[in-house]
Amino acid sequence: MDVKYLNYIITIAKKKNMTKAAEELYVSQSSLSQYVSKLEQELGTPLFLRAKGELVLTPAGILYVNAAQKVIAIQKELYQDIGELDLRGHITIGVTSQFSLEMLTEIIPRFKADYPKITIEITETNIPTLVSLIAEENVDFGIAALNTTSAFSHEQVDILRNEEIFLAVPVDHPYCKINPGPTVSLQDLNAYFGDDNWLLSKKASSLRYVSDNVFHLSGLYPKAMCETNSITTTRSMVAMGIGVTFLAESCASARDKIVYYSLEPKQYRMNVLIRRKNWTLNSWETKLYHYIRDYFSSCSV
Template sequence: MDTRYLTYILTIAKKENMTKAAEELFVSQSTLSQYLSKLESELGTPLFYRSKGRLTLTPAGTLYIEAAEKVMSIKNVLYQNIQNIENRGHITVGVTSQFGLAMLTDIIPAFKVQYPDIIIEISETNLPGLTRMILEESIDCGIMAMNETDPFSPDQVTILREEEVLFSIPINHPYRKKNPDRPIGIREFAENFGEENILLSKKGSTLRHLTDMVLENAGWIPSTVCETNSISTTRSMVAMGIGVTFISESCAADREHVAYYSVEPKLTRLNTLVTRKNWIQSQASRCFCNAIKNYFH
């Protein structure tokens, strides 16, 4: 049951602003405006009053929102009832990072013993993509690495842990003689690695956000840059001496060929479980989410 467009109108009503609604939904403002105009044309009446950038509900808009909320509620109850039939069901979960895949590898076998007829569908994608899927309610939950919990509401987010992000260099790099193991200060980067090829994660990722922040604060302008969306590829390139990079603690492997340093001040990101709004969970889905929440404890 595709309720994405109902979510569009509900979000516009909540934000009372087209730009803010588009940002929360991760769609363009023009796409959102075009859909609203088309819907109002079909209905033959405006759903919102427009006044100085603020959108407020007309009487027709109030009726539409009430109906949309009822449809969302009916959908959720229906899905829960279907899932509860003989403990059968379907849980869709997205992951943005290697720690999420490792977690699911540990959790799923025990879960399947208890709920053998539950199908778990895993989607691996980037942070902007998974954020959009959760906001559109096209996926049940996400195991995500985040810098901050926006645009989700507090009741959607469980912070699993704070994970350190490390700086990695080839094990035979000359800097190792100067500093075998102490944390690297922000001001040291430009002096010691200014001529290095820096390996960057794609725009929109937590690692890219932190890397860009370090580059700016350190006044570090790398001589060459390489972008990749694969952590394992990036780590292998560091091991081969192709460049340096920032990498999360959970992916800090191959220590025979790669040296890892803490950064001062410490760099961290959040490991989180995010659930979609209006997800009325079955006993099985609650058990699944609890296993994720308790994983690091």
């Protein structure tokens, strides 16, 4: 039962603007306008009128939106009732960070012991793609490291924790003799690391956002950079003395070869769980959600 197009009209009615609705739905404005025109021709009456720069529902539009909301609610209830018959189902999860995979590795065996017939599909991707997958309702929820949640509505997002970002330096780096830890100031960052090879995450990642912000605050402009999206590779290169980087708390391992400095002022990213819109959790989805919440409640904040 595809209710995607019903959501089109509901979103236009909520935003009262075709451009804003298209942005939220991740479709082109022309495609959205064409769909509305085709639907209005089929119904033989307009659903929207323009008044004072806004799109407002006509009486027919009000009837259509009310009916669309009822159909979507019926679909949710039907799918949940069918799934609950024999506890069979399918959950799709999008993840963007190593901490997400490590967390799921610990949680899924316990969850499968409770619900052996539930299939879990995991998609590892980047932040822009995850935003699109959730907006298009192609995944049930995402677990990600973000710097902002502005792409989502408030009811979609649970902030699981604020995760600190550290400066990661090879243990034999000259700075480690000057300052064995545990903090590094922005002034020291500028004074002692300008000539280092910086191993940075690629653009659009949460770590790169923090890295660029720290560079801006400190006035440091690295002379040498290497970009990669593999945290494992980056950490290994630091341990081998190839360069320095910023790593999140969940990735701060190999402490016999790497010194981790807390930045002054401290820097954080958010670990979040993002639900697709209009998702009403059934029993096993609720169970998985609580496993995730419990996992993070035991983590340091």
